[in-house]
Amino acid sequence: MRHLPLNEITGEMFLAHSVFGNDGRILLNKGTKLTPSYLKRLGKMGYTHLYVYEKIDEKWDCTGPLSDRIRAEAMHVLWQSLIRVVERKPLNEQQISFVVEGILKEVLQKEDCVFDIIDFKTADNYLYNHSLNVCILSILMGKHFNFTQEELKEIALGAFLHDLGKAYLRSAVKKIQALSLVETAQGKQHTKKGFDILRAITGFPAKVASIAYQHHEREDGSGYPLGLIAVDIPLYSKIVGTADSFDAMISHRPYRKVLWNDQALQELEAESPSKYNPAVVAALRRSVALYPVGSGVLLAGGEERVVVAASATRIILQKPGDPSDLLELPVDALSRIEKRIF
Template identity: 35%
Template structure:
């Protein structure tokens, strides 16, 4: 299985991973042979990438960091929570904790935690998928930092619901395609306090979890919001979610901008390290995020193209090449371990 850009998808290709139109409702099942109608549906949802299975990638196993059933249940939970909040109020803390525990248990059962988030986001389902990804990534950091079970649960609850205050922000501002005015940005910034007010009133949710909603936009230099806290004043959970929130936002397509790839997202985070983010947390995060995940299509410095089929312990890719530098097909395929290639490297991914 491999991930390809929607612009390279053609009728007749076989879908390698199911597509969900709002993050939880199936649109096209895995194994479906794509038709022009399918491709039109997918494009209309703002989906820019698909997983396909073909002879070139049939032996490549791309594993999500949690089970599909867990991810779908968590996304559906967030969808129900955020869409029904104004009518029925928040779910019980027991339901929230149950979802976090399922995510945590899946992660803990993994033999080795190397992150590959396989969700295919749509514009409409971004908020729900984003909340789940931030929870997953935050728990992985928490595990690497050797937090205890109760601390991981608190962190997971805060991470999953870090953006809950957005249910009280006008959707026309949240979904605006053009740049926000100063006044509109001030409205957006209210979501952190609104989220804190929501969470602190749910019996069974700790103050530390609620503080994640309040402080995940604080920055170590004291120039974040809403309280302009400095590094030592920001709780650990909020500093963790600050990293994962930025990363998942950068690597997701939004209505107003295209996503960037994992390699460039990591470079961006490292460029603001020490100034805006906690360096210990970022170092921990980078150690579990491969710049080029398995299944990623890449272009080499030679102009050849291929797919990442494996990673060594330092996340250095093994690449299977299938396109020559002149654009012709390469067969038989050639496999290159980049760890042993000093002057041969990846220049871009898609």
Template identity: 30%
Template sequence: MRQLSINRLKEGDILGRTIYANDGRVLLGKGMALTKSYIDRLKTLGINILYIDDEVSKDIIVEDIISEEHRREAMASLDNAVQAVKVGKDFDGFNVKRNIDNIIQDILFQKDIFIGLTDMRTYDNQIFAHSVNVCVLSIVLGKALGLDRENLEGLAIGALFHDIGTVKLPKKLLSKREPFTPKEAALYQTHTNHGFDILRTKRELNLLSAHIAFQHHERLNGNGYPRKLEGDAIHQWAQIVGIANFYDNLVNDGPGHTRIPPYEACEILMGSAEKFFPKDLVITFLKHIAAYPTGCTVKLSTGETGIVVEQNKSLPMRPIIRVLVADQTLSRVQAKEYNLVEERTLFIESILE
């Protein structure tokens, strides 16, 4: 399986991962052969990157760190909560806890976690997919920091609902991808206050989860919002979710911004250490991130194009690359692989889409 830009798809390509709506419904199932009408529909939905299965990549395994079922259930429970809030009703916090516990169990079960899966997000499910991903990233960092099960649950709930306040904002604002105007930015920033107000009344949820929604845009240097808190005045859980949210916003389209490649996002996040986030949290977080995700296509310094087939977890910037080479008669194509830990004169110039 490998990543492919929506613009490089062709009829007959086989979908490698199921695409879901925000309520958990299947939009397009794994194994489907893509037709022109399917490809046009995916473009209309706003999907930029997806996964396909082909002969070149049939042995490449791109695994999610949580089960597809648990990711889908979390998106559906978040969608139910959002729909309830929209009409002024309460939502089932206990059901959310059950879904969170499943995700935590998936993550605690794994010894070495390395995240490199790219989400296939539509315009409609962007906020739901983002929130679940931030939840997963936050649990991974919380686990690495040694948080116990009870604290992981409070952290995860706050992470899942960190953007719940956006339900109070205009849909047009949330679907905008160009930079916000100052007036739009000020309006968007109110989602932290709205989120706190929504969550603090939920007695079955940890009150600190509400403070995550309130503080996840605060920064160490005091340049965050809504209260311009500094240093230790920002709760550790909010700092954890702040890092996860910051990274996921860099690598995916979202309100007021478009995505950049993961390796660039890693550099930007590292540069934010001690300014936006504690350095030790940033370093720990980056130890679990694939700068060049498995399945992505890259250009090498040799001019060759290849696919990332495996990670070197000790050196995440130096993965294993598969390059396709045609013989002199062009009658047969063979693959060769470079382990960039061993091929020290080679380097990746860019990710291709």
């Protein structure tokens, strides 16, 4: 398995993950042979890189902690929720609660699970994948704070819906896709709007709505909307805010360079304790694969390898072009990796 830019993918390769529409429909199935017309279409959709198999029977997985079924359901529920917000209709509380429980169950299933995939968002699906990623990251970080099942559900709900208020600021459904590009003063109102919408859902605890309100607050008071300082920002909001920043850093955005996981972690650490809480950033570091699946690394000694699996305890490296040549490293031996090269 490789993570390749579109122009290096040949018609002999196979898609290693399904491609979803924003409403959760599968547009292309995992295992599809990447003919030139498919590649052209994926390019038009905004994909710059894809995970590919060179042989159809490769076993390595690049879908992260979620199954295709839950990912599709989650995207569909988010899609419907955003439309309801745009249309000023009440959210379907049970539907949201049910799908977030499904996400929670899958993320908690694998004991040594970390966030292990390279981002493949496009401008169109940014908000959908971002909301899901922030939800997964917040659950994994919550585990390190020994949250109860109930607390994990609360933070997962708040993380899943943290940017919902952005939909309120748009009046046309077709514009939903570009919502994440709204970063203006008006965009800042999404925190308050999200809070108001979520507070109206009687079945969700008030803490869930507060996450939408406070996820842009920063330790030194430089955040918004209230400019709260460290002691006044609840832990849930610090966690979701940090996961939010991390996921934005590892995404292709029009206004900033995309960072690799290790670079994004370093940047957050450099802004801690001023902007980000040190214990929260430490929990993030433990929740993220330093070298996600598909990364190319250079071992001390000069050998190149591709990461095909990563967990909290170990990493599996494949020799390019020789799928049977595998090297397993426990995480405390990661110093054998000199650097990431792609």
